[in-house]
Amino acid sequence: MKVAVIGTTGYGGIELLRILHSHPVFQIQSIHSTRGEVPIWKEYPHLFNINDQVLEVINPEEIAEKSDLVFLATPSGVSGQLAAQFAEFNIKLVDLSGDLRLKNTNDYTKWYKHEAAPQTIIDKAVYGLTEWSREQVAAAEWISNPGCYSTASLLGLGPIVKENLIDPASIIIDAKSGTSGAGRKPSRTNMHAEMSENFKIYKVNEHQHIPEIEQQLLEWNEQIKPITFSTHLLPISRGIMATIYVNVKENITLSEIYKIYEEHYQADPFVRVRPEGHYPSVKEVCGSNFCDIGLHLDERTGRLTIVSVIDNLMKGAAGQAVQNANIMTGLDETTGLTFIPMYP
Ligand SMILES: NC(=O)C1=CN([C@@H]2O[C@H](COP(=O)(O)OP(=O)(O)OC[C@H]3O[C@@H](n4cnc5c(N)ncnc54)[C@H](OP(=O)(O)O)[C@@H]3O)[C@@H](O)[C@H]2O)C=CC1
Ligand SMILES: CC(=O)N[C@@H](CCC(=O)OP(=O)(O)O)C(=O)O
Numbered sequence: 001m002k003v004a005v006i007g008t009t010g011y012g013g014i015e016l017l018r019i020l021h022s023h024p025v026f027q028i029q030s031i032h033s034t035r036g037e038v039p040i041w042k043e044y045p046h047l048f049n050i051n052d053q054v055l056e057v058i059n060p061e062e063i064a065e066k067s068d069l070v071f072l073a074t075p076s077g078v079s080g081q082l083a084a085q086f087a088e089f090n091i092k093l094v095d096l097s098g099d100l101r102l103k104n105t106n107d108y109t110k111w112y113k114h115e116a117a118p119q120t121i122i123d124k125a126v127y128g129l130t131e132w133s134r135e136q137v138a139a140a141e142w143i144s145n146p147g148c149y150s151t152a153s154l155l156g157l158g159p160i161v162k163e164n165l166i167d168p169a170s171i172i173i174d175a176k177s178g179t180s181g182a183g184r185k186p187s188r189t190n191m192h193a194e195m196s197e198n199f200k201i202y203k204v205n206e207h208q209h210i211p212e213i214e215q216q217l218l219e220w221n222e223q224i225k226p227i228t229f230s231t232h233l234l235p236i237s238r239g240i241m242a243t244i245y246v247n248v249k250e251n252i253t254l255s256e257i258y259k260i261y262e263e264h265y266q267a268d269p270f271v272r273v274r275p276e277g278h279y280p281s282v283k284e285v286c287g288s289n290f291c292d293i294g295l296h297l298d299e300r301t302g303r304l305t306i307v308s309v310i311d312n313l314m315k316g317a318a319g320q321a322v323q324n325a326n327i328m329t330g331l332d333e334t335t336g337l338t339f340i341p342m343y344p
Contacts, residue, residue, distance in 0.1 A: 001329060002029035004063045006082060007073035008055060009033050009043050011180050012096050015318035016071055017051065023322065023336030025329075029067045032058045058082070064089030069325055072096060073318070075183070076208075080117030083142070087121060092328055093142045094321045100125035100144035101212050111208040128324040129154055129216060130333065131268045143324045148316030149175045149209045149231060152242040154216050155271060155291045156308030159264040160246065160257065162220040166304070169225035170247035173213070178236040178282070181312045189233070200233045207231050238313055239282030244306040254297040257304065261295065269334050270315060270323065280309045287311060287342035289319035314339075 003020065007013040008031040017040070020028050031040055033055040040055060041047040060082070063070055069092040072079045080099035102108040103123070105116035116122070126140035127133060129151065137143060146154070153173050160166055179190045188194060189202070210229050217224040248257070258276060265271040272292045274280055280292035294307040310316050319337060326335045 001025050001069065002027050002067045003325070004028075004030045004032065004067040004070045005073060006032040006058055006063075006070060007075075007078075007096075008040060009035065009184070010073055011184050011313060012317045013071075013073035014044055015313040016073060016321065017047070019318055019322050019336055021051065025331055025335060026069070026322075026325070028053065030056050030063065032056050032063070034058070060085040060089060064091040068092060069094065069329065071321055071325070076112055077114050080121060083125075084118060084121050087124065092325070093125075094128070094145055094325050094328075095125065095143070096145045096317050096321055098147060098208055098212070100142070101127060101146065101150075102215060104211075104215075107211040107215075111206075111211050127216070128320065130320060130323050130327065131155065131265065131271055132158055132216075134327060134333075137324050137327045138330075140328055143321075143328065145317065145321045145324060147209045147212055148181055148240055148310070148312040149177065149207070149229075149242065150212045150216070151316050151320060152240045152291065152308045152310045153209075153213050153229070153244065155310075156242055156244050156293055156306040157217065157246070158220065159260045160248070160304065160306075161217055161224065162264075163260055164221055164223070165249050165252055165257070165260070167247040167249070168221065168223040170245075170303075171217070171224070171227040172245040173227060173229045173242055174232075174244070175230065175240060175242040176232040176234045177240045177312055178234055178238045180237045181240065181316070182233075195233060195235045198235055201230060202233060203231055205229075236282065238286050238311050240310050240312045240316060241282055242306075242308045244308065246304050246306070247302055248297065248304050250302070254295065257295055257297060261293065265293075270337075279307050282309050282311075283341070283343060285309050285311050285315070285341050287314065288339045289314045289323060289337045290341065291315050311341075
């Protein structure tokens with residue numbers, strides 16, 4: 001099966017190339033960029049003598065003729081326009097950006113602060129939080145891959161929200177990300193001198209993943225109220241930790257909560273619910289497609305702490321994108337994704 005990658009020179013695109021390099025079924029037919037015909041190893045010298053492919057211009061008609069599936073690893077605002085150009089062709093599509101995630105275009109304009117893609121384009125895409133939408137993903141032609149923070153937060157909250165076991169107004173998500181989450185484009189915020197030995201909060205109550213998380217929570221449980229969601233930058237390159245606080249309904253015990261999480265995720269190869277008393281760290285998932293979850297119930301306050309960690313470039317982006325592409329094309333979802341975490 002042939003695949004094309006657009007936005008290959010970015011961190012999401014280059015992580016796709018790392019996965020696809022050893023994928024047994026997907027072959028990289030072409031890689032694309034706006035910067036002309038440059039060998040990819042010149043942008044990323046770690047690929048010297050490994051990948052001799054040359055970046056090509058973006059011609060949707062030609063890509064659709066030559067490939068069965070295209071990954072869009074392009075910025076929000078760009079992906080929606082590209083997706084619209086692919087709409088008339090017969091090609092499966094997985095978009096890593098936020099452009100096709102929010103079903104309400106007013107929400108998109110408000111949170112992303114630019115114009116939304118046409119509604120018909122948005123409606124064509126299934127929201128691919130894989131563990132919760134496997135059947136829809138299998139039937140889809142287009143996938144909107146969830147945001148990195150949204151993936152960690154939603155996988156952490158899914159079971160308890162779906163089972164209606166919390167005070168619906170009590171969700172607080174305290175999320176932290178490595179700097180690769182911001183992409184390869186240089187910015188002052190991400191400079192070494194700004195971030196090394198530092199820790200910053202950003203986009204306070206304004207993060208574009210807030211409506212995405214709420215959209216999915218409301219699908220699980222229509223009583224859910226607006227969430228508090230804080231995002232922070234960590235001086236590490238990869239990894240996200242979402243520490244989530246919710247007030248549980250009275251009389252529920254930690255062992256009952258564990259039972260619910262273990263039942264929900266028992267058939268999910270990439271979600272690991274850690275045993276009681278064990279809490280995951282970001283390094284324990286980096287380089288892999290795992291989302292690891294730890295749970296603790298404070299009986300003094302009645303608050304449940306949920307710790308959810310992912311590698312932002314894997315389960316938060318390219319890994320989940322390939323997981324969805326596997327399911328869409330009838331493959332086992334773990335195909336090409338059996339990397340164990342790199343440690344230390
Ligand atoms: N980094 C992460 O952890 C995550 C990222 N995402 C999303 O994935 C997408 C890619 O992110 P990331 O790789 O980090 O971003 P980068 O900034 O690292 O890369 C984006 C790539 O898009 C290409 N691009 C930029 N403008 C255009 C354009 N007008 N037309 C075509 N291509 C363009 C650029 O390639 P070139 O200049 O060579 O054309 C660039 O390499 C984004 O939408 C992001 O929000 C989602 C989850 C996590
Ligand atoms: C560390 C960092 O800057 N992370 C990015 C995540 C962006 C992202 O994934 O963009 P989408 O909106 O396409 O999901 C951010 O907080 O905006």
